[in-house]
Amino acid sequence: MLSDTWTVTGPIKKFFIILLHGRNTLVQFSKPVSLQSLIEDCASPEQAQRKVARILRVHFRAVRQAVIGPDLSHRRTLVNQLIKSPPVKAAIQETASKEKIPVAKAEARALKYADEIASNISIATIRFLEILLTWVWNKIYNGVKVNGLARVKSAAEQGAVVYVPCHRSHIDYLLLSYVLYENGLSVPHIAAGINLNMPIVGGILRRGGAFFMRRSFKNNKLYAAVFNEYMHSIFTRGYPMEYFVEGGRSRTGRTLPPRAGMLLMTVRSYLRDHRKPITFVPVYIGYEKVMEARTYLGELKGKKKEKENILTLIRSIRNLRNNFGQVSLNFGEPFQLATILDDVHPDWKKETWEPDSRPEWLPHAVDRLATEIATRINNAAALNPVNMLATALHATPNQAMDERILKDQLKTLTNLLQSLPYSQDMTFPDSDPETWVEYCEGMGIVYRQKQKLGDIILMDDLNAILTTYYRNNVLHLMALPAMVACLFENNATVNRERAVWLVSATYPYVRSELFMRWSDTEVDAAIEQWIDVLIQHGLLSSEGDQLYRPLVGSREAVLLSMLAQVIIPTLERYYIAIAILRKHGSGTLTAGRLEELSTLMAERMSILYGLNAPEFFDKTLFRNFISLLKARGLLSVNEEGLLAYSEEIEEVADAARFVLDPAIRQSILTITTQAETD
Numbered sequence: 001m002l003s004d005t006w007t008v009t010g011p012i013k014k015f016f017i018i019l020l021h022g023r024n025t026l027v028q029f030s031k032p033v034s035l036q037s038l039i040e041d042c043a044s045p046e047q048a049q050r051k052v053a054r055i056l057r058v059h060f061r062a063v064r065q066a067v068i069g070p071d072l073s074h075r076r077t078l079v080n081q082l083i084k085s086p087p088v089k090a091a092i093q094e095t096a097s098k099e100k101i102p103v104a105k106a107e108a109r110a111l112k113y114a115d116e117i118a119s120n121i122s123i124a125t126i127r128f129l130e131i132l133l134t135w136v137w138n139k140i141y142n143g144v145k146v147n148g149l150a151r152v153k154s155a156a157e158q159g160a161v162v163y164v165p166c167h168r169s170h171i172d173y174l175l176l177s178y179v180l181y182e183n184g185l186s187v188p189h190i191a192a193g194i195n196l197n198m199p200i201v202g203g204i205l206r207r208g209g210a211f212f213m214r215r216s217f218k219n220n221k222l223y224a225a226v227f228n229e230y231m232h233s234i235f236t237r238g239y240p241m242e243y244f245v246e247g248g249r250s251r252t253g254r255t256l257p258p259r260a261g262m263l264l265m266t267v268r269s270y271l272r273d274h275r276k277p278i279t280f281v282p283v284y285i286g287y288e289k290v291m292e293a294r295t296y297l298g299e300l301k302g303k304k305k306e307k308e309n310i311l312t313l314i315r316s317i318r319n320l321r322n323n324f325g326q327v328s329l330n331f332g333e334p335f336q337l338a339t340i341l342d343d344v345h346p347d348w349k350k351e352t353w354e355p356d357s358r359p360e361w362l363p364h365a366v367d368r369l370a371t372e373i374a375t376r377i378n379n380a381a382a383l384n385p386v387n388m389l390a391t392a393l394h395a396t397p398n399q400a401m402d403e404r405i406l407k408d409q410l411k412t413l414t415n416l417l418q419s420l421p422y423s424q425d426m427t428f429p430d431s432d433p434e435t436w437v438e439y440c441e442g443m444g445i446v447y448r449q450k451q452k453l454g455d456i457i458l459m460d461d462l463n464a465i466l467t468t469y470y471r472n473n474v475l476h477l478m479a480l481p482a483m484v485a486c487l488f489e490n491n492a493t494v495n496r497e498r499a500v501w502l503v504s505a506t507y508p509y510v511r512s513e514l515f516m517r518w519s520d521t522e523v524d525a526a527i528e529q530w531i532d533v534l535i536q537h538g539l540l541s542s543e544g545d546q547l548y549r550p551l552v553g554s555r556e557a558v559l560l561s562m563l564a565q566v567i568i569p570t571l572e573r574y575y576i577a578i579a580i581l582r583k584h585g586s587g588t589l590t591a592g593r594l595e596e597l598s599t600l601m602a603e604r605m606s607i608l609y610g611l612n613a614p615e616f617f618d619k620t621l622f623r624n625f626i627s628l629l630k631a632r633g634l635l636s637v638n639e640e641g642l643l644a645y646s647e648e649i650e651e652v653a654d655a656a657r658f659v660l661d662p663a664i665r666q667s668i669l670t671i672t673t674q675a676e677t678d
Helices: 011-024 033-039 046-066 073-086 086-099 102-117 123-140 150-158 172-183 202-206 221-236 262-274 293-300 310-321 338-342 360-377 387-392 405-418 431-441 461-466 468-473 476-488 498-515 521-537 555-564 568-584 591-608 617-633 649-659 662-677
Strands: 143-149 160-164 189-193 208-212 280-289 326-331 400-402 447-449 456-458 493-494 541-543 546-548 635-639 643-645
Touching: 073 086, 073 221, 086 102, 086 202, 086 221, 102 208, 102 221, 123 172, 123 202, 123 310, 143 172, 150 160, 150 221, 150 326, 150 649, 160 172, 172 189, 172 280, 172 326, 189 456, 202 208, 221 262, 221 568, 262 338, 262 360, 280 360, 280 400, 293 461, 326 431, 360 468, 360 617, 387 400, 387 405, 387 431, 387 468, 405 431, 405 456, 405 476, 405 521, 405 555, 405 643, 468 476, 476 498, 476 521, 476 555, 476 568, 493 498, 498 546, 498 568, 498 617, 568 617, 568 643, 568 649, 568 662, 591 617, 591 662, 617 662
Parallel strands: 143 326, 160 280, 189 208
Antiparallel strands: 280 326, 400 456, 447 456, 493 546, 541 546, 635 643
């Protein structure tokens, strides 16, 4: 009655189970099945009876596994089986031979690794956490809004499911497991860093579904073999799993470039045994306030990351007094791993794969998988009052705006995005834009300054920085129309064909940074659609092949300029890197040196021009931009390890020159020249 076993029980024990757990009962109505269609090809009533019984048995087994998961009552047996698997036995022998130790000692070490890694899911612990977290969510949140759950239930009945959420907060894995459990789905096995395996907390997390992994195990083949085999056992038994492809929590609010480690292990496991499909379920988690926001700000400014321990956990309890708004948890469109492999290497099923197989096409398959996951996570983004208000106010120099103009901008921006939704999986707030200012004011994000000509809505210095995080959550949703709007910041008219070309030339770099959904061949059509939408809403006008911006000072001109500001800081970063590269000349800088100089220049500009966005000089963004320039052939590395650039780099520079304000371009060039002199 209190155990986690799947053992068949008698009627008396079942009675007491119902008596004890009756309030925790799930009733699920499945899709109806026509009895006539099932038995019409049966030769006898007995055959029909056997067929119906078999179909129902398989169906109920699948539903049961989706709801409560496979049998988890024999953890010790599972751990021992890992040690006896051929890949781990081979690693034990290799370790014993290499280190000249007895095989029994190497086996004991492998057993210790397995015990350190494996989760120990306990229904009693999960029930306790459900009660505790229900109280916590009601205490700190205005509600949890869940979308797209029906498609997950369908995927969970087909085989192993891998939940791949974005990573914004430590709350992510608690929230996702809670939502799944509350909606009748099995709690997944969650990959967690070994740093979370703290006294007391580690045990609770392990019984709640966490399995622990070391940050790196490249030089420990035995640990790698045990961990890989544990992953393989989860997939082949049909357990649901959850891991964060970004590796760590995003400090900027953007979706981070996925890391290959867990994805590679998943693909290699599936190559070994693909009898059960593996379905990836992207999950977008959107917060109106992130609990760790101030910590992230400190880290972006250079403060050393604080190591998790009991004291930090105790200190975080004080957050229970705060209001963190509403949370949106959106399940994106699921997809099967097999579809990626079929596309990359159609004959993969015809070949035999060993645990250590590394075909030359594997890295490409993992990269494709990683990009697909990140893109689908972003497809399911959730707009909310906070990120919309942050987007509008950060388009102004001082994060301040007349209340009437602000509400008008929020309404227009919402109408634009509803006219041409980024994807079918994105969601909009239920409330009216007219109420968002008061809502954010109540949460302490903005404040009001009374004025006879109309109230001014402002952010204080701290919130002006913190809210860049929430703007960045949804930057990709507005990036394409913002890129079109940029063309008219310094130009009264632009030829339509040239406008499409200019945006298309810059798009691959923005796409790579923001994981946008259109391919390079699809984006021209999307740009054309956005131009038409901007014309429909009066933000642009057209005459023949020419596009015109609104009259300077008009309401529409202000709205168009606000939209342009969404993406201008991103384009400025690109121009900084290219300006430094061209200033020093081809074949003079290493990639590392270019990254360093670009980061320093961006930080300097941020100080000089009061840019309230620490991610503006985030070195990771420059590193990824430089990597993409190399991948697209605009940069190459010569024999001395120095960067040489092609003539095509001038096209990117020309596009930036056309878009950016001349004063900003001149400032970048001036600062670059001064730095070179210094």
